[in-house]
């Protein structure tokens with residue numbers, strides 16, 4: 610029986626960040642030149658991460674997504690994947706990556722037992738990619754997507770953040786690319802989370818406009834009314850193609866949110882917008898067993914009332930969640946620390 614929070618939401622889904630480091634500098638996530646990094650001796654090793662996952666599994670989690678920063682910059686990530694893949698209670702073990710290192714690692718990750726990959730890709734134009742991410746790695750990302758397919762991954766997803774003035778004219782092209790590489794595209798509204806210090810409402814392309822733009826290209830779009838906690842609403846095009854929209858900014862889905870996040874140094878955040886995390890590393894390193902950790906996790910979850918994105922909606926003069934100065938002293942607020 611999964612444990613329920615105060616809004617009757619289950620604890621099912623864990624986003625586990627394995628590093629705060631990244632080999633891109635996406636404008637919506639890491640727009641600054643300098644960052645304050647997590648202390649190296651506080652980063653959990655694979656045994657510690659696996660024990661934490663064990664505790665979460667005991668508390669009801671059956672889906673784990675490895676993320677970061679860029680998870681593939683963490684050395685030997687396939688070893689961690691192998692450790693986690695051995696847990697039969699995990700119905701879903703996925704990875705979100707920017708794809709740069711995927712071409713070289715896809716086969717090892719598949720062999721290690723990873724179930725699925727999601728590759729973030731916002732544009733099909735190399736020069737736009739360079740402007741958006743400040744790294745000339747577009748070809749590597751495309752190769753990574755191809756490699757995922759060759760390695761035998763199925764149910765691959767492409768996540769695209771839509772930014773006004775940057776890529777809102779590429780929605781159909783991204784859907785077409787998804788068809789070519791056998792991946793389902795999900796369009797994500799630009800969010801005002803920590804890290805997004807350049808966020809403003811006029812750069813958000815809301816779900817309604819994404820649908821309008823796509824129906825101008827494809828004609829009628831049918832919503833697939835699915836139950837469940839997945840953040841993406843899925844839609845069907847006349848040719849049978851399915852795509853998703855994650856409308857976190859204009860139409861948040863907090864009411865059915867079963868996810869939480871653990872940072873690479875073992876801080877547990879009950880909401881993407883939460884200011885404070887719960888220190889699991891301290892308990893872990895003090896020798897807590899998985900049963901003790903699980904009991905603590907359950908106790909905390911039953912008191913969870915977070916609805917961060919919904920609360921942001923009522924702020925009419927909305928701006929970035931956290932200013933640069935605050936992020937510099939509190940890297941745990943950063944999107945690249947808490948895993949997106």
Ligand code: SAM
Pocket residue numbers: 631637638676677678679680705706707727728729768769770797798799800801802805944945948949
């Ligand atoms: N580095 C990996 C990647 O980019 O796929 C994993 C970590 S990244 C923080 C996870 C996801 O968060 C990515 O798909 C990224 O596009 C998304 N993201 C980051 N900042 C965002 C923002 N301000 N609004 C919406 N999505 C954002």
Ligand code: SF4
Pocket residue numbers: 631632633634635638639677678679707729945
């Ligand atoms: Fe981009 Fe992901 Fe790196 Fe953030 S963590 S800068 S979204 S690649």
Ligand code: SF4
Pocket residue numbers: 861862863864866867868879880881882915916917918919
């Ligand atoms: Fe869940 Fe918080 Fe995101 Fe709402 S804002 S969907 S509660 S993580």
